[in-house]
Amino acid sequence: MKKFFSTALARGLFWQVIGTLVGAGLVTGIRWAMGLSTTIDNFFFTEPAWVMGGFFGVLFFLAGNGSVTDWYKWARGIDTPEHPEEPWTGWERYLHVSLDHKVIGVQYTVTALALIAIGGLFALIFRTELATSGLKFLTPDLNMFGQTGLQLYNTLMSLHGMIMIVSILLGIAGIINYVVPLLLGAQDMAFPRLNAFSFWIAVPAAVLLLMSMVLGGFDTGWTGYPPLSARAPVGVQMFFLGVFTAGWSSILGALNVIATVVRMRAKGMTAWRLPIFVWASLATSIIALTATQLIGLSFQLVMFQRLFGMGFFDPAKGGNPVLFQHLFWFYSHPAVYVFVLPGLGVISELLPVFSRKPLFGYRWVAMSSLGIALVGFLVWAHHMFTSGMNEYLRVPFMYSTLLVAVPTGVKFFSWVATLWKGKIVFPTPMLFVIGAIVVFLLGGLTGPPNATVSVDLHLHDTYFIVGHFHDTIFGGFVFPFFAAIYYWFPKATGRRMSEFWGKVHFWMMTPSFFLMTFGMMRIGLLGMRRRIADYDPMLGFDATHMVLTIAGYLIGLSVLIFFINFFYSIRNGEKAEGNLWNSRSPEWQVPSPMPVHNYEKPFEVVGEPYDYGLPGSKYVEFSSSSQGKHH
Amino acid sequence: MSHILDKTSALRQGVVIFIYLAVLTALEFFVAVTFESVFFLVLVAVIKAALVVYYYMHIYKLNEDSPSDEHSYGYKTGTSRLGLWLFLLSDAFVFAGLMTVRVNLLGMTRPDLSQDLGLLVTAVLLISSFFMNRGETAMAHGDKKGFMVNTSITFVLGLAFLIGVVAVEWPQAASHGITPASGTAGAVFYMMTGMHAFHVLTGLIFLLVVLNNGRKNLYSAEKHWGVEACAVYWHFVDLVWIFFYPALYLIGAAL
Amino acid sequence: MRHFVVVGIFVIVVSILTYVGLDAAELMPEQASAQAVSIDWLWDLQLVAMSFLFALIVVPMAYSFIVFRRRKGETGDGEHIEGNTGLEITWTVIPLVAVLGLAYLGAYSLGDISRVDPNAMVVNVRGQQFAWIFEYPEYGIVSDELHLPVNRQVVLKMESPDVIHSFWVPEFRVKQDVVPGRVTEYRITPTVIGAYKVRCAELCGSNHYSMINDVIVQSQADYDAWIAVQSELAAASQTPEGIGQRLTVQYGCTGCHSLDGSSRPTGPTWLGLFDSQRQLADGTVVTADEEYIIESILEPNAKIAAGFQSPSLMPAIPLTNEEIEYIIAYIQTLR
Numbered sequence A: 001m002k003k004f005f006s007t008a009l010a011r012g013l014f015w016q017v018i019g020t021l022v023g024a025g026l027v028t029g030i031r032w033a034m035g036l037s038t039t040i041d042n043f044f045f046t047e048p049a050w051v052m053g054g055f056f057g058v059l060f061f062l063a064g065n066g067s068v069t070d071w072y073k074w075a076r077g078i079d080t081p082e083h084p085e086e087p088w089t090g091w092e093r094y095l096h097v098s099l100d101h102k103v104i105g106v107q108y109t110v111t112a113l114a115l116i117a118i119g120g121l122f123a124l125i126f127r128t129e130l131a132t133s134g135l136k137f138l139t140p141d142l143n144m145f146g147q148t149g150l151q152l153y154n155t156l157m158s159l160h161g162m163i164m165i166v167s168i169l170l171g172i173a174g175i176i177n178y179v180v181p182l183l184l185g186a187q188d189m190a191f192p193r194l195n196a197f198s199f200w201i202a203v204p205a206a207v208l209l210l211m212s213m214v215l216g217g218f219d220t221g222w223t224g225y226p227p228l229s230a231r232a233p234v235g236v237q238m239f240f241l242g243v244f245t246a247g248w249s250s251i252l253g254a255l256n257v258i259a260t261v262v263r264m265r266a267k268g269m270t271a272w273r274l275p276i277f278v279w280a281s282l283a284t285s286i287i288a289l290t291a292t293q294l295i296g297l298s299f300q301l302v303m304f305q306r307l308f309g310m311g312f313f314d315p316a317k318g319g320n321p322v323l324f325q326h327l328f329w330f331y332s333h334p335a336v337y338v339f340v341l342p343g344l345g346v347i348s349e350l351l352p353v354f355s356r357k358p359l360f361g362y363r364w365v366a367m368s369s370l371g372i373a374l375v376g377f378l379v380w381a382h383h384m385f386t387s388g389m390n391e392y393l394r395v396p397f398m399y400s401t402l403l404v405a406v407p408t409g410v411k412f413f414s415w416v417a418t419l420w421k422g423k424i425v426f427p428t429p430m431l432f433v434i435g436a437i438v439v440f441l442l443g444g445l446t447g448p449p450n451a452t453v454s455v456d457l458h459l460h461d462t463y464f465i466v467g468h469f470h471d472t473i474f475g476g477f478v479f480p481f482f483a484a485i486y487y488w489f490p491k492a493t494g495r496r497m498s499e500f501w502g503k504v505h506f507w508m509m510t511p512s513f514f515l516m517t518f519g520m521m522r523i524g525l526l527g528m529r530r531r532i533a534d535y536d537p538m539l540g541f542d543a544t545h546m547v548l549t550i551a552g553y554l555i556g557l558s559v560l561i562f563f564i565n566f567f568y569s570i571r572n573g574e575k576a577e578g579n580l581w582n583s584r585s586p587e588w589q590v591p592s593p594m595p596v597h598n599y600e601k602p603f604e605v606v607g608e609p610y611d612y613g614l615p616g617s618k619y620v621e622f623s624s625s626s627q628g629k630h631h
Numbered sequence B: 001m002s003h004i005l006d007k008t009s010a011l012r013q014g015v016v017i018f019i020y021l022a023v024l025t026a027l028e029f030f031v032a033v034t035f036e037s038v039f040f041l042v043l044v045a046v047i048k049a050a051l052v053v054y055y056y057m058h059i060y061k062l063n064e065d066s067p068s069d070e071h072s073y074g075y076k077t078g079t080s081r082l083g084l085w086l087f088l089l090s091d092a093f094v095f096a097g098l099m100t101v102r103v104n105l106l107g108m109t110r111p112d113l114s115q116d117l118g119l120l121v122t123a124v125l126l127i128s129s130f131f132m133n134r135g136e137t138a139m140a141h142g143d144k145k146g147f148m149v150n151t152s153i154t155f156v157l158g159l160a161f162l163i164g165v166v167a168v169e170w171p172q173a174a175s176h177g178i179t180p181a182s183g184t185a186g187a188v189f190y191m192m193t194g195m196h197a198f199h200v201l202t203g204l205i206f207l208l209v210v211l212n213n214g215r216k217n218l219y220s221a222e223k224h225w226g227v228e229a230c231a232v233y234w235h236f237v238d239l240v241w242i243f244f245y246p247a248l249y250l251i252g253a254a255l
Numbered sequence C: 001m002r003h004f005v006v007v008g009i010f011v012i013v014v015s016i017l018t019y020v021g022l023d024a025a026e027l028m029p030e031q032a033s034a035q036a037v038s039i040d041w042l043w044d045l046q047l048v049a050m051s052f053l054f055a056l057i058v059v060p061m062a063y064s065f066i067v068f069r070r071r072k073g074e075t076g077d078g079e080h081i082e083g084n085t086g087l088e089i090t091w092t093v094i095p096l097v098a099v100l101g102l103a104y105l106g107a108y109s110l111g112d113i114s115r116v117d118p119n120a121m122v123v124n125v126r127g128q129q130f131a132w133i134f135e136y137p138e139y140g141i142v143s144d145e146l147h148l149p150v151n152r153q154v155v156l157k158m159e160s161p162d163v164i165h166s167f168w169v170p171e172f173r174v175k176q177d178v179v180p181g182r183v184t185e186y187r188i189t190p191t192v193i194g195a196y197k198v199r200c201a202e203l204c205g206s207n208h209y210s211m212i213n214d215v216i217v218q219s220q221a222d223y224d225a226w227i228a229v230q231s232e233l234a235a236a237s238q239t240p241e242g243i244g245q246r247l248t249v250q251y252g253c254t255g256c257h258s259l260d261g262s263s264r265p266t267g268p269t270w271l272g273l274f275d276s277q278r279q280l281a282d283g284t285v286v287t288a289d290e291e292y293i294i295e296s297i298l299e300p301n302a303k304i305a306a307g308f309q310s311p312s313l314m315p316a317i318p319l320t321n322e323e324i325e326y327i328i329a330y331i332q333t334l335r
Helices: A008-034 A047-064 A069-075 A090-095 A101-130 A149-184 A192-215 A235-263 A276-308 A321-355 A362-376 A391-403 A405-419 A428-445 A447-451 A453-459 A463-493 A499-526 A542-572 B007-033 B038-056 B059-063 B073-106 B115-140 B144-175 B184-215 B225-250 C002-024 C034-067 C085-113 C220-236 C240-250 C290-298 C321-332
Strands: A603-605 A620-622 C121-128 C131-136 C141-143 C145-149 C154-159 C165-168 C175-178 C184-188 C194-199 C212-218 C277-279 C285-287
Touching (some): A008 A047, A090 A101, A101 A149, A101 A192, A101 A542, A149 A192, A149 A235, A149 A276, A149 A321, A192 A235, A276 A321, A276 A362, A321 A405, A362 A405, A391 A447, A405 C085, A428 A463, A428 A499, A447 A453, A447 C034, A447 C085, A453 C085, B038 B225, B073 B184, B184 B225, C034 C085, C121 C145, C131 C240, C141 C145, C145 C220, C175 C184, C220 C240, C240 C321
Antiparallel strands (some): C121 C131, C131 C141, C154 C184
């Protein structure tokens, strides 16, 4: 226990609490000196005090847990060792600040899994309410966390969305950070301290998001549209601040990935010999680096509207509510490609290994990731067809949105062609890859109806949309995330997860998910709106809702099984120290668990990455002399 | 194009570019108060920006060959340079977003600000960039004293800009009824200048750090990445203002 | 090649089965507007495309899992096929042409549903937290029910005093947001007589789920009759109760307070309200007299009735003292 309190995690959280009090106290002091109100009934501090508190909390967390110590020393002109000593072993290692991308990758992944559990729990709570018509426990006279049952429904639903989104950003960061340096033959990421910082800033961000629950919640959905968000309870400020902070993690992480891919490649690794997952990571990072600033800006403007009366989106002051939507979606659409491009990259990376065949049309697949990223910047207003924006914008955005289908189609056809004439095997990672393809296909196919304006006028804000994005997210992230974990777990630990329980996870999750998504889309078409705590029994949706709730619980159970498998197998899994999947990729040519400095002997790229079936071909060759000395 | 110049030529180039920038700024002001061509004002801003990005921020250095040893200072500096430019690319999106807000909410109007005061603070910032360039050039040629003097002047001018905006312009605007809560013109003005001022503040802190380390003789002609990074960041702050200045003070009818 | 023939046949079969299955599932509500026709037609076309594309991907995959799986004892890898440029170009160009075609049809459909009838009648709509209010400018009628004559285009001019809402009748298909600070238009030509519901389709706060009003599509004759009755009521009701009743509709009171005694989570019913003994949330009991009602309107949070949420959902309603008197007169009639 004492060990825990000395960890960077515990220290950070401690200092976050102190920082929150200092920030809130500071503002309260200034307000008192200015003769303004200093406390409000429900939440003790005023809203500006909580905002400053939240902000200071993040700063104190980072300063207090050691994430910025080296940079501070550099600013003072003091040199620090390039590879500092990291004496901790076992689980302790992951609770301290480490510069090792492999440790950071695991930290990201485990945090993502924790957020998936929390976000999933929130969903199960409101799914239980929605299982039948008629409010049961989230009722107007319920009073919990300073919210009525109806407000609590909105808060749970909104947090489910945003917590899951943050879990996706952390999950992709986890896989990318662990795997990309290994694929490139690098010792670490280009900027290891920035890497550690990018992870650690996500922790106070998650705390802020969860804090909204006890500050009155918020009733706006994760999209936070004003004017509703301008008049929402104080909790919405924690939501805005939490997202802003998480955005920094995403931006700086992406910066690191781009620099690493450009500057840290092994000899002979030309562009067309990069592993396909690296192309995917690059495309994702280009979007995350740039577009993320716009959600930060849009939220900042609402925060300032609330704090200082700056009427950006207040019609009474000449403001424009629709402007918020343009700014918000300019990020939030490309964001969904951030969510799925890595997962699609995982599919492309793993299919050749399990089909024993080259990735069909590798260069086209590589370019398709960049193509999706580029076109993805041009489609945002398809979320706004009913918004009252200028009429003439609707048709161009319909065209651009439908265009995304072209590079996406290239991937699907390539995957099918990769499987064709292969020698296919079906271990657990492959099952999740296949599940990912089929589920993402559903997501992709339900896209065009949303893209065509007239049909979207019926579908917008219904459960059809909810079904569509759960398809794309499960297919593009959730399934590939599990595939990647099952696949690379042996590389990280030297053991494999249970195949049996992995299959149970898959066969429980997948049919449940299909039931859930088809059910959602059906009632959406028939009139079920989104984001409602209750629905009219006359609509006849009760039976389907019950199915959705049961499916949700089954998915939750399957994920619980995964968690148990994951944690149990770290110490007790079947040993797997060699090239378990018979992959050509360099990280599998060295023993598992991965050595601390990755490749003692550097490798040179001498062939194509996916030349399975070509006798005598090699992808990488390790040098005979041990030149892997780290400086 | 210019690559490795000797010290005299480099300093002279810095002066020449500054003269171009100053002339263009004067031209901008003249056009804005006489015949107000939006196209012309945008064009001038783009030209000024190109000059700053190429000559002061020396973006071409991204394309420089790095030593082959990945663990050498030279190679790592190249990687850090890429990292810095990626950061600036990201930051640029915030300011582009703010411009979008300004265009959407204010259109062909602008806040009723003092154009004279605007020109003054703009000149101060531009001159500070001139001295930053001199300071960086000095250090690149091992001239520690030149570095300290010029960079200190940069700091003073930068501080003057910050005070000019926050402690003079803001109160003056408020006394004319332009407050954060007075309407979209006020909201846009304070948000744009506020975000920019925040970056000026962080730039000033960066300058202090670099001055302090320079004082301790930690930089040399061969190893002064901190100085280069500070200079490029400072010029970026100037670059943003090259666009914000006409957007707030020159384009459109005063409300 | 045998493989391609078998797969081809199965793709066609599965496409047809999928489409037939989806079509039989009756996924769209009743088609009750002229605009719905174009939307349903485009949707149906896309259903065909979705069925085909689903089969096109899933069938070869399933086939591969069976025919190209590694058999027990087999070693060795799959066939070394790196790619095929011709195929890549084909499956880039054909989808490109297809999506451009679909976009064109989409634009056509949008034009179709946006057709303006110069003789369209106008109804003003206010969407507010948490009710819809309909005003017929020609007749000076205000109602909490939207009555429409069948087969005639109506343009709703919609405003909101608070947050973004969205007007949607699933049977009509079309949806349009209501945005504070501007007037948005909703053009619809109802084609089937019947009773529908308009349900707010943009999250607008804690009672978004119950922001629902009636939409009644009637024959021209029945519609005219309703207008006549409403106009008469409006004109004749210069009594305090009559004026009061109109005010309650105009300000959306009946969005949250029922008149027939039915309980709603949004506010106490008005049936039998006046002079009744009222239990408050804090346990005390008061008489719901004139003073109580005046206070309830002007300071909704002064007293919260038992079983309702605190702080109160009730917005500030800009009523004059005279108007409040009329409303009280009306409430007194509700026994």
